[in-house]
Amino acid sequence: MFEAIAFYLFAFLTTLMFFITVTTSQALHALTALAAGMIFISAFFFILGADFLGAIQIVVYSGAVMALYAFGMMFFDTTREVKEKNGNKYIVFGLSIISAVLVVVIFAAPIVTNNIKALYPMVKGAGNTQELGMVLFTKYLVPFEVAAVMLLVAMIAGIVLAGKKMDLSLTLMSDAEIIDAKKEKTKKVLQ
Amino acid sequence: MDIAYLIETVIKVVVVLLIFSALAGIGTYFERKVLAFMQRRLGPMNVGPYGLLQVAADGVKLFTKEDIIPANVVPNIFKIAPVITAATAFMAAAAIPFLPEFTLLGYTVHPIVADINIGILYILGIMGVGLYGPLLGGMASANKFSLLSAARGAAVFISYEVVTGLSILAPIMMVGSLSLIDFNKYQAGGIGDWVVWSQPVAFVLFWIAAFAETGRTPFHLIANDHEIIDGFGTEYSGMRWGLFFIGEYANMFFISFVIPLLFLGGYGDGSLLGALGLLAKMAFFFFFFLWTRAAWPDIRPDQLMWLCWKVLMPIAVINIVITGFVMMF
Numbered sequence: 001m002f003e004a005i006a007f008y009l010f011a012f013l014t015t016l017m018f019f020i021t022v023t024t025s026q027a028l029h030a031l032t033a034l035a036a037g038m039i040f041i042s043a044f045f046f047i048l049g050a051d052f053l054g055a056i057q058i059v060v061y062s063g064a065v066m067a068l069y070a071f072g073m074m075f076f077d078t079t080r081e082v083k084e085k086n087g088n089k090y091i092v093f094g095l096s097i098i099s100a101v102l103v104v105v106i107f108a109a110p111i112v113t114n115n116i117k118a119l120y121p122m123v124k125g126a127g128n129t130q131e132l133g134m135v136l137f138t139k140y141l142v143p144f145e146v147a148a149v150m151l152l153v154a155m156i157a158g159i160v161l162a163g164k165k166m167d168l169s170l171t172l173m174s175d176a177e178i179i180d181a182k183k184e185k186t187k188k189v190l191q
Numbered sequence: 192m193d194i195a196y197l198i199e200t201v202i203k204v205v206v207v208l209l210i211f212s213a214l215a216g217i218g219t220y221f222e223r224k225v226l227a228f229m230q231r232r233l234g235p236m237n238v239g240p241y242g243l244l245q246v247a248a249d250g251v252k253l254f255t256k257e258d259i260i261p262a263n264v265v266p267n268i269f270k271i272a273p274v275i276t277a278a279t280a281f282m283a284a285a286a287i288p289f290l291p292e293f294t295l296l297g298y299t300v301h302p303i304v305a306d307i308n309i310g311i312l313y314i315l316g317i318m319g320v321g322l323y324g325p326l327l328g329g330m331a332s333a334n335k336f337s338l339l340s341a342a343r344g345a346a347v348f349i350s351y352e353v354v355t356g357l358s359i360l361a362p363i364m365m366v367g368s369l370s371l372i373d374f375n376k377y378q379a380g381g382i383g384d385w386v387v388w389s390q391p392v393a394f395v396l397f398w399i400a401a402f403a404e405t406g407r408t409p410f411h412l413i414a415n416d417h418e419i420i421d422g423f424g425t426e427y428s429g430m431r432w433g434l435f436f437i438g439e440y441a442n443m444f445f446i447s448f449v450i451p452l453l454f455l456g457g458y459g460d461g462s463l464l465g466a467l468g469l470l471a472k473m474a475f476f477f478f479f480f481l482w483t484r485a486a487w488p489d490i491r492p493d494q495l496m497w498l499c500w501k502v503l504m505p506i507a508v509i510n511i512v513i514t515g516f517v518m519m520f
Contacts (some may be wrong), residue, residue: 028265029328039320050368051309051453058316063325063352070345077331127308129369184265 010043022096028078035065065122092155203304207284214441216246221483229485242505256307256429262432263333272331274422275430276324276438280445283317286310287448288371290469291461295429301345309369321438322324322348325406327414328435329423339375340422344413345474346492350499351403351410358396359508361514362453371449375457387454392510394454403495406439410491447476 017037021030038061045054072078086092110116121136137143160166170178220235220243227234237244260266276344287310288303307313322344327339363369365386366377378384389393403410412421424432451457451472459465 026265029329032268032271032327035323051307052312053311055312055316057355059312059319059352062316062320063349066323066345066348068327069330070342070349071341073330073338073345078330079263080249127368129309 006031006043006047010040010047013037014040026078027072027076027080027082027086031065031072031078035062038062040178053134067188141147194337195392198356199300200304201330204238204285205304207289207304208281211281211284211441211444212437214444215437216250218440218443218477219249220246221477222484225266225478225481226485231483253430253433258429258431259371261333261426262477264332265331269426270328270431272324272328273427273434273438274324275327277434277441279317279321279324280438280441283314283321284441284445285298286313287445288375288452288458289448290466291458293466297322299358303372306370306372308496310371311359311363311369311374311449311453314371314445315352315359318442318446319348320353321442322406322413323518324425324438326436332423334426335424336418336420337423340413340425342413343415343492344423347403347406347410347413347495350496351364351400352396354503354507355400355404355498357504357511358393358400359453360507361393361511362390364511364518365389371457373423374453375459378456379460381459382456385456387391388515390454390510393504394450396510398450400451402480402483403444403499405446405480407443407480409487409490410495411484411489417489443477444473447455450476459460486510 016094017033017040020033020076021037022032024033041061042054042057045051045057076082103122113118119137120131123131123134126134132169223245224234224242237246238244238248243408258268281459285304286307288301290302290308292299292301294300326341328349329337329339329344330399332338362374366374368374368377374386378386392398402408406413421427424435427435448469451469456468457465458469
């Protein structure tokens, strides 16, 4: 009974929060509702007994939305309403409702026809953190490693984009040029 | 789920809430007294014996002051921001075992609200969400200084969380569990078994990150006192401002519980001596927060980011790699 109450409560809250995110024209309202919705989603993981994923959901998304706040701070006066240029409201609403229904149908179809099989049986004595690790490092090892490589690529790209003088290559420069570049560097005041 | 369990949980939640909101008030008294001692002053002396009733006087003032919502703020966000700070601090406490289990009138009490098996991750995650309070309060305030304070808050948040997570990873690899109870069991053998001896680097890193997490002095840059005003709290008055304070002090107490539980043996074998030992360790770490405030200046946001990303994070990663190699061979 408690699970049902918790599920419907958090389902309502999550939907409400994302609805606010989409409909409001206040940047601060939108961001706050987005963060709250992301955190409320973790409740579903906790209800399903996947504690690890629930905590990760909180840790990861609270940090990610924080980065969005930083951008919001830079681009908008967050205490004022943003004037949005809306085209036809009804088309936007209609399309988004249709796509939402489609997604639900896609994911609900296997449940209706009972076509879901659990491929990995529960391991006795292993908590859900260990079980997640077992699946990640056996069946999903390749996607897991590919994701790691992708993140590495993104990190290097980020460093190159944000770093100063990343367009220079020391191997292509003559010694005199390198000494000149070094002299300029010592002028820097801050660490 | 039986009713007894439900009643027990509700009682535990209420007890934790009451004790730690009261402790947050008394914590301000300790802070004033310790700072006064270190600066050769007397601190609060006039209200009650040794100024003990100063806490009550402050409480009366905060509760009775007019609750002002300035004209240009975003009202909803402005109102909810302090609640986020206070609420998340107490939510994090749900996974902390404050004392070893004991028997009261023939009924075994587990002094932990919810023994989830990912306790430490949950605590760090929820405490991280707590920084949304200063951020939202600052951004909703329609005040340039508050906005700057919120920007510093975002900078602190994205810097320290990596260090906390990575520093705690090495001890987790050794213990093989994310539950604080398992951490305690692992170190139950006595002083020789404490994680701090095998993971001194992780201990120091986590301790430094704890200062950033609670926003205490070397990293007190979110509410920058040097601007004379109170950063994100500038536009707040009365109990809304008080909630920010309760959240900060409750967070200090909770992190002072978490550090000994992770690294310094926690409550040991669960005897009375072990329980008192945990309280003593907690008191030391709380005192250390105040000590640092008296002894150290604040640092700038760019210095904090430099410290976290360029110094502490590489050390934490190297620590994890070395721990991995030692465990493998």
